[in-house]
Amino acid sequence: MTKLRLSVLDQTPVGEDHTPDQALRASVDLARAAEGLGYTRYWVAEHHDSPGFASSAPEILAGTLLAHTSRMRIGTGGVLLPRYDPAKVAEVFGVLASLHPGRVDLGIGRAGGPARDFPQRLARLRALLGEGGVVPHAPVPPRMWLLGAGRESARLAGLLGTEFAFGHFFSPAGGQEAFEDYRAEFRTSTGDRPGGALAVRVVTADSAGRAEELAQSLLLWRARKDLGQDGPLPSHETTRRHRWTGAELERAKVHRTALVSGAPEQVSAVLTALAGSHGVDELIVNTLTCDPADRRRSYELLSEAFGLQDPDVRSGDPVGASGPALRGQERSRPQVWSA
Structure with a gap:
């Protein structure tokens, strides 16, 4: 049986009484720690005009990491490919x-602008990367x-022969069907098998009580x-003093379904x-x-719970390093995660 591997999706959160530059430095520190803890990959997100995230230029942060x-x-x-010329994205990642x-x-999202030509942009980007259309x-x-975060994006990933990550x-609903569609539609001329990963929001701590405190702060922010x-993510003290409105409680209830929280043994079982x-x-x-x-402690506890520092867990990627070839286009507009 294949052992479960864990990776990191870092949105570079800005906490209350913290600054964006401190958040960026914290991401560098967390990436260094995550490598030592046995995580497989480390992704940085792209967000704009949000006081809670400092990750507006993921290609620059990725280069630093x-x-x-x-x-x-x-x-x-x-x-967010709709915001950029595919040739420029290919040049940046060609350098990296x-x-x-x-x-x-190179994880690609559809958000950020008009997406009518998203499949064509994706096809052009893949061709530029794979056929030497850019320097270097x-x-x-x-x-x-x-x-x-939907079946349309899963089908598109399959038809194009890329890897697929479901948010x-x-x-939280529909992931099983999305992966079924992805695998059924997967097309490639290279013989690669479809690769996929599930992106999950998790908070754990040394005790279930502490994990719930962290979860409450996250849910209030969301x-x-x-x-x-x-705004920035609220502290435990701010959350503890806060008097929740009915609307806030309703939204928190909705987002609770997409959050895995608790002591490490509870979280590892759910994951x-x-x-x-x-x-x-x-x-x-x-x-x-x-x-x-x-945040760092949460990742440390997950590493311990899953034995990530065991070489058998962290070794081996699911597909070849060059990735599958791009094939075909799709007219549907895929959904993509955002927050």
Whole structure:
């Protein structure tokens, strides 16, 4: 039986009484720690105009993380392709992959602008990376992932022969069907098998009580964001003093379904079951806390619970480093995670 691998999705959260530059430095520190803890890959997100996230330029942050690590795969989760010229994205990631061969992931998202031509943009980007259409042409091109939270994006990933990551933390329902569609539609001329991962929002701590405190702060932040009050992640003290409105409680209840929280043994059991039900052997863990120390501790506890520092767990990638070839296009508009 294949052992479950864990990876990191880092949105570079900005906590109350913290600054964006501190959040960015905390991401560098967390990436260094994650490599030592045995995580397989480390992705950085792209967000704009949000006081709660400092991750507005994932390609720059990814380059910094590649320079501060040596083994772990580093990438984006993901570049919002509708905002950019595919040729420029190919050039940027061609540079990264040339400097760090075999370690670069290029996760692509549909959000950020009009998406009518998204499949064509994706096709052009893949062709530029795979056929040497840009300078530099990396000997080992970045591995391309399509990020989504629906069946349309899963079908598109299958038809194009890319890897696929489903955002459970964004849309906890429908993941099983999405992966079934992805595998059924998977087309490639290289003989690669379809690779997939499930992105899950997780908070754990040394005790169930502490984990619940962290979860409450996260849920308050997310409820406020839904109601138009976007801001940094609140501290435990702020959350403890807060008098929840009915609307906030309702939004928190909705988002609770997409959050796995508790003591490490509780969380590991739920995550193992989720991986099994979705047919994946990799989970990409997203953890948001006000204090970077709590976030790091959560990842440390998960590493211990899953034995990630065992070489048998962290070795081996699901598909070849060059990734599958791009084939075909799809007219449907895929969904993609955002927060």
